[in-house]
Amino acid sequence: MTSAVPLALHRFTLTRLTPIVFVLAACRPAPPPVPVPDPIAKGRAIFFNETFAGNGRTCATCHRAEDNFGLSPAFIATLPPTDPLFVAETNPDLAQNFENPRLMRALGMILENQDGFDDLANNFNMRGIPHLLALRTSVASAAGPRTGWSGDGAPGDGSLRAFATGAVIQHFTKTTNRIAGVDFRLPTNDELDALEAFQLSLGRQEDLTLPLPLKGVVPARGQELFRDNTVGKCNACHFNAGANADPAIFGAGAGNLNFNTGVEDLPDQPADLTGELMPPDDGFGTPGDGTFNTPPLVEAADTEPFFHNNSVMTIEGAVGFYDGNAFNESPAGRLIAAATGSGIELDATQIEAIAAFLRVINALENIREALALLATPNPARTAPSSANVALALEETDDAIRVLAGAGLHRDAVRELQTVERYLRQGPAGDPAPVQAAVQALERARADMIETP
Numbered sequence: 283m284t285s286a287v288p289l290a291l292h293r294f295t296l297t298r299l300t301p302i303v304f305v306l307a308a309c310r311p312a313p314p315p316v317p318v319p320d321p322i323a324k325g326r327a328i329f330f331n332e333t334f335a336g337n338g339r340t341c342a343t344c345h346r347a348e349d350n351f352g353l354s355p356a357f358i359a360t361l362p363p364t365d366p367l368f369v370a371e372t373n374p375d376l377a378q379n380f381e382n383p384r385l386m387r388a389l390g391m392i393l394e395n396q397d398g399f400d401d402l403a404n405n406f407n408m409r410g411i412p413h414l415l416a417l418r419t420s421v422a423s424a425a426g427p428r429t430g431w432s433g434d435g436a437p438g439d440g441s442l443r444a445f446a447t448g449a450v451i452q453h454f455t456k457t458t459n460r461i462a463g464v465d466f467r468l469p470t471n472d473e474l475d476a477l478e479a480f481q482l483s484l485g486r487q488e489d490l491t492l493p494l495p496l497k498g499v500v501p502a503r504g505q506e507l508f509r510d511n512t513v514g515k516c517n518a519c520h521f522n523a524g525a526n527a528d529p530a531i532f533g534a535g536a537g538n539l540n541f542n543t544g545v546e547d548l549p550d551q552p553a554d555l556t557g558e559l560m561p562p563d564d565g566f567g568t569p570g571d572g573t574f575n576t577p578p579l580v581e582a583a584d585t586e587p588f589f590h591n592n593s594v595m596t597i598e599g600a601v602g603f604y605d606g607n608a609f610n611e612s613p614a615g616r617l618i619a620a621a622t623g624s625g626i627e628l629d630a631t632q633i634e635a636i637a638a639f640l641r642v643i644n645a646l647e648n649i650r651e652a653l654a655l656l657a658t659p660n661p662a663r664t665a666p667s668s669a670n671v672a673l674a675l676e677e678t679d680d681a682i683r684v685l686a687g688a689g690l691h692r693d694a695v696r697e698l699q700t701v702e703r704y705l706r707q708g709p710a711g712d713p714a715p716v717q718a719a720v721q722a723l724e725r726a727r728a729d730m731i732e733t734p
């Protein structure tokens with residue numbers, strides 16, 4: 283009964299106000315568009331431009347859009363001496379214990395203090411710069427997020443957010459004192475959110491479903507060997523050629539796992555041959571347990587060198603690694619042998635077939651990305667379309683390189699060269715060359731895979 287009063291009051295109020303509301307609505311101009319927060323665009327700007335008041339580097343100093351958001355020794359060789367990558371050569375405060383310029387230039391290796399900053403002269407790892415593609419598919423595991431070659435983040439909780447903070451402290455500092463607020467500033471929570479959103483938008487957003495209907499007989503055989511748990515055994519750890527473990531073997535939701543596959547035990551590693559100090563890299567944790575994090579393979583073929591220590595230059599060499607002693611005598615190799623009755627034993631033809639498969643799925647991914655870049659709108663990249671055309675050219679170039687590098691799919695290569703000619707005509711407001719390039723990309727794809 284008591285509620286009758288307020289209800290009545292409410293009705294009364296409404297009735298009294300209604301005509302006024304209508305009048306107001308009729309007179310009011312259209313409301314201004316509500317600004318849609320775009321964390322990806324914000325993250326992109328930070329990634330490319332923000333120096334965090336440090337030594338001049340940005341995230342893109344090492345993770346270059348034109349080099350698959352990684353950085354290879356071949357790309358480093360094209361940079362001018364003033365590039366902020368080379369601060370250890372140009373800034374006296376960073377000359378000692380910050381980078382090894384010889385290993386950086388020869389092998390694309392970066393100095394990392396994974397186990398802390400207490401003994402800079404002796405306690406460090408030299409690691410390659412990974413691409414940042416398909417992170418959406420390659421970070422989650424049942425034990426939490428896994429980032430970096432050893433999966434333990436930089437250091438933090440292993441999340442992409444924490445990784446960015448670690449990267450600023452490691453790579454952006456003005457001196458090796460690394461005092462926040464003096465040598466650099468730490469990213470804010472907003473900046474970390476935006477960086478995460480941007481990085482998650484890069485590259486492939488979902489895993490493939492193998493087997494693919496490949497047309498080339500050698501890549502198709504390579505796919506069989508890759509998936510065969512009695513021969514290549516690759517699919518056990520790189521399920522669907524991604525970064526996650528086969529749920530049938532490791533359990534549903536196992537995700538992106540760590541293994542000690544023995545890469546550290548490879549003999550005659552190029553970096554060791556230089557005679558430069560290369561302390562052993564103990565992998566995950568402090569002290570480390572010797573394990574490293576499984577990378578996705580769809581993106582591998584055009585992002586050489588391979589493995590955490592850039593020890594192998596060709597994709598054939600990286601596949602061949604699994605036939606050798608370093609792998610078969612490693613904890614992961616022994617695990618595979620115990621589970622399947624034998625280690626991994628591959629002959630030259632099989633190594634080339636598996637590599638051909640990895641080259642073809644890489645080229646197909648390059649084509650997918652190029653098509654996405656040429657399509658509008660493109661939510662991941664708000665840059666002007668000439669920038670997208672330039673990146674589509676890089677993707678096309680990578681596809682040509684990985685296919686031609688092993689004499690694969692010559693018709694597709696010819697189509698891709700046509701794509702490059704069209705795209706070099708530039709966007710310049712004329713959609714015709716871009717349209718022709720799109721059609722040639724589709725023909726190149728159709729040469730490699732049955733399309734519906």
Ligand code: HEC
Binds near residue numbers: 341394411436445
């Ligand atoms: C001086 C070069 C350099 C700079 C600058 C740099 N990185 Fe990296 N990045 C690396 C190296 C080397 C690794 C491998 C580190 C490891 O294994 O722990 C890496 C790894 C990563 C990874 C892990 C990728 C994966 O697959 O797990 C992410 C994410 C990343 N960097 C993001 C960033 C962000 C964000 C910034 C800017 C705040 C940045 N990096 C700046 C060199 C660099």
Ligand code: HEC
Binds near residue numbers: 431518542585
């Ligand atoms: C026991 C799990 C496991 C198996 C089986 C396995 N891998 Fe790997 N793979 C890994 C891990 C972990 C790494 C990272 C190792 C490192 O850098 O130290 C890796 C790295 C790689 C890389 C380098 C990628 C890059 O971006 O540098 C390639 C290529 C590769 N694997 C191909 C294969 C192929 C081909 C097979 C089958 C012949 C295979 N892997 C079987 C776990 C595995």
